[in-house]
Amino acid sequence: MSQSRSQMKRRRFLNNSLWGAFGGMLIPGLSLSACEEESLLDEEVNYDGKVLIIGAGAAGLYAGYLLKSKNIDFQILEASGRYGGRLGKLNGFADYPLDLGAQWLHGKNSIAGEWASQMKAKITLDDSDEYFWFNSQIKETLPKDIGKIFTREHDLPDISFKEFAIGEGFGNDFKDIVEAIAGDSGAAASRISAYWKIKEEENWNSGDDDYKFQETYFDLINDQIVGDIKDHILLNRVVKGIDYSGTEILVTDQLNNTYSADKILITVPITILKSNAIQFNPTLPTDRTTAFSKIGMDAGMKVFLKFSDQFYHQNIIGGQICGAYADESIGKAGDDHILLAFIMGSQAEYLNSLETNDLIVKALLGELDSMYNGLASPSYIGSHVENWTKNPFIQGAYSYSTVGMGNARHIAAQSIDDKIFFGGEAMNLNGHHQTVHGALETGHREVLNILKSIK
Numbered sequence: 192m193s194q195s196r197s198q199m200k201r202r203r204f205l206n207n208s209l210w211g212a213f214g215g216m217l218i219p220g221l222s223l224s225a226c227e228e229e230s231l232l233d234e235e236v237n238y239d240g241k242v243l244i245i246g247a248g249a250a251g252l253y254a255g256y257l258l259k260s261k262n263i264d265f266q267i268l269e270a271s272g273r274y275g276g277r278l279g280k281l282n283g284f285a286d287y288p289l290d291l292g293a294q295w296l297h298g299k300n301s302i303a304g305e306w307a308s309q310m311k312a313k314i315t316l317d318d319s320d321e322y323f324w325f326n327s328q329i330k331e332t333l334p335k336d337i338g339k340i341f342t343r344e345h346d347l348p349d350i351s352f353k354e355f356a357i358g359e360g361f362g363n364d365f366k367d368i369v370e371a372i373a374g375d376s377g378a379a380a381s382r383i384s385a386y387w388k389i390k391e392e393e394n395w396n397s398g399d400d401d402y403k404f405q406e407t408y409f410d411l412i413n414d415q416i417v418g419d420i421k422d423h424i425l426l427n428r429v430v431k432g433i434d435y436s437g438t439e440i441l442v443t444d445q446l447n448n449t450y451s452a453d454k455i456l457i458t459v460p461i462t463i464l465k466s467n468a469i470q471f472n473p474t475l476p477t478d479r480t481t482a483f484s485k486i487g488m489d490a491g492m493k494v495f496l497k498f499s500d501q502f503y504h505q506n507i508i509g510g511q512i513c514g515a516y517a518d519e520s521i522g523k524a525g526d527d528h529i530l531l532a533f534i535m536g537s538q539a540e541y542l543n544s545l546e547t548n549d550l551i552v553k554a555l556l557g558e559l560d561s562m563y564n565g566l567a568s569p570s571y572i573g574s575h576v577e578n579w580t581k582n583p584f585i586q587g588a589y590s591y592s593t594v595g596m597g598n599a600r601h602i603a604a605q606s607i608d609d610k611i612f613f614g615g616e617a618m619n620l621n622g623h624h625q626t627v628h629g630a631l632e633t634g635h636r637e638v639l640n641i642l643k644s645i646k
C-alpha cells in the first residue's frame with residue numbers, strides 16, 4: 192500500500208508517483224498574483240470603519256488576528272460558548288490531551304506548518320501501520336492496489352466515487368474500503384464526486400506527510416492567534432440576521448442585540464449557510480444560494496474508546512460500522528490505550544440514528560469484538576463521543592464536493608458589494624477545504640480582499 196494518506200490521515204490511498212508530480216509547490220494557497228496582493232498586508236492602512244467576523248473557528252480567528260495587525264477595528268461574534276469551532280481539546284479522559292475535532296497537521300507546507308515549526312510545537316510524523324478489515328479478516332495488504340484509481344488522469348467522469356470505483360474494478364469486495372476512502376472526505380461514496388475528489392487531490396500542495404501534536408491542534412491556534420485577540424471575541428452570540436441594504440450593515444443575534452459594521456466576514460460552516468439560519472436583507476442572490484446548496488457537508492463524529500489493553504493495530508481501515516480506527520497514543524506523551532473511531536458519511540448517519548451514545552459505543556465494540564476475537568469488550572473502560580452533527584452550530588463534519596458541483600465553491604466565495612465576504616474551510620479554492628490550514632488560508636485571503644476593498 193502506498194505510504195500516502197487520505198483525509199483522516201489525509202493521503203493514505205494516494206499513489207506516491209502521482210503525488211510526486213504535484214508536491215512541493217511555492218507558498219501554500221497563493222498564486223503568483225496573490226503573492227503580489229500579499230504586499231497589501233505590509234502597506235499602511237488608514238481605515239476607520241469596522242469589520243464584524245461571524246464565527247470564531249480557525250478562519251475567523253486568523254482573520255481577526257490579521258485585522259488587528261493592521262489596526263482595523265473588528266469584533267468576532269461566536270454562536271457557541273467557546274472559540275475554536277471544529278478545533279477543540281479534551282482534557283482528563285486520557286493521560287494525554289485529545290483533539291475533539293481536527294488533529295492531523297496535513298503537511299508542513301502551510302501556514303499552520305510554519306507556525307508549528309516556529310513555535311517548536313511538539314509534533315510527530317504519523318507513519319503508523321495500516322491494516323485492513325477485508326472479507327471479514329484483518330489483512331496487512333489489500334489484494335489489489337486501490338490507490339491506482341487516483342492515478343487516472345484523462346476523461347475523469349463527474350460521477351459518484353462509488354460508481355467510479357466499481358467501474359475501475361473495485362466492486363462489492365471493496366465496498367467498505369471504498370466507503371472508508373470516501374468517509375475520509377466526509378461523505379458516503381455515492382455522494383462524493385470522483386472527478387472532484389481526484390482533481391482536488393492533484394491540486395493539494397501542502398505536503399504529503401501527516402503530523403500529530405503532542406498537545407493538540409487547538410493549542411497551536413490558541414497559542415499563535417488567540418492571545419492577541421481574545422478581547423475581540425463575543426461568545427454565545429448566534430447571528431440570526433444580516434441587513435446589508437444600507438451603507439451601514441446591521442447584524443442581529445438571537446437576543447435581538449444589534450451590531451453595526453462596514454464590512455462583514457462570514458466564516459460559519461456551509462451547513463449553516465445552507466440551512467438559512469442566517470436571514471439576509473436583501474436576500475442573497477440565487478446563484479449564491481444555489482452554489483451553497485451544491486457544496487456537501489454530511490454527518491461526522493469521533494468516538495474515543497479507552498481500553499485496559501492494546502489488542503488493536505495502529506490503524507484498521509474498512510469496518511462496516513466505522514471506516515477507520517486509529518491508535519490515539521501515537522505522538523502523545525502518555526500511556527493510556529485510546530482507540531479513535533473516526534466515523535463519517537453514511538456510517539455516521541447510521542450511528543446518529545441510534546438513540547444514545549451507549550448504543551453507539553455498543554455497536555463499535557461489537558465490530559471490534561468481531562475483528563479481534565472478542566478482545567474489545569472485556570478490555571473496555573470508557574468512552575467519549577464527540578458528535579459534530581449534533582452540534583447546532585456545526586451540523587456535520589467538513590465540506591466535500593458533490594457530483595455536478597462545477598464551480599460552486601468559486602461562486603460561493605465571492606464577496607458581495609465589497610461588504611459581505613465569505614471565508615471558512617468550504618470556501619477554500621486551493622483544494623485545501625476540509626482542513627484547518629485551508630480554513631486559515633481563507634481568513635488570510637478575505638483580509639486581503641477587505642484591504643483591497645478599502646484601498
Ligand SMILES: Cc1cc2nc3c(=O)[nH]c(=O)nc-3n(C[C@H](O)[C@H](O)[C@H](O)COP(=O)(O)OP(=O)(O)OC[C@H]3O[C@@H](n4cnc5c(N)ncnc54)[C@H](O)[C@@H]3O)c2cc1C
Nearest residue numbers: 246248249250270276277293294295430584615616626627
Ligand atoms: C471530526 C473532524 C475531524 C477533522 N480532522 C481534521 C484534521 O485532522 N486535520 C485538519 O486539518 N482538519 C480536520 N478537520 C477539519 C477542520 O476542523 C475544519 O476544516 C476547520 O477547523 C474549519 O474551520 P472554520 O473556521 O472554517 O470553521 P469552524 O471551525 O466550523 O468555525 C465556524 C464557527 O462559526 C460558528 N457559528 C456557526 N453559526 C453561527 C452563527 N449563526 N453565528 C455566529 N457564529 C456561528 C461556529 O460555532 C464555529 O465556531 C476535521 C473536522 C472534523 C469535524
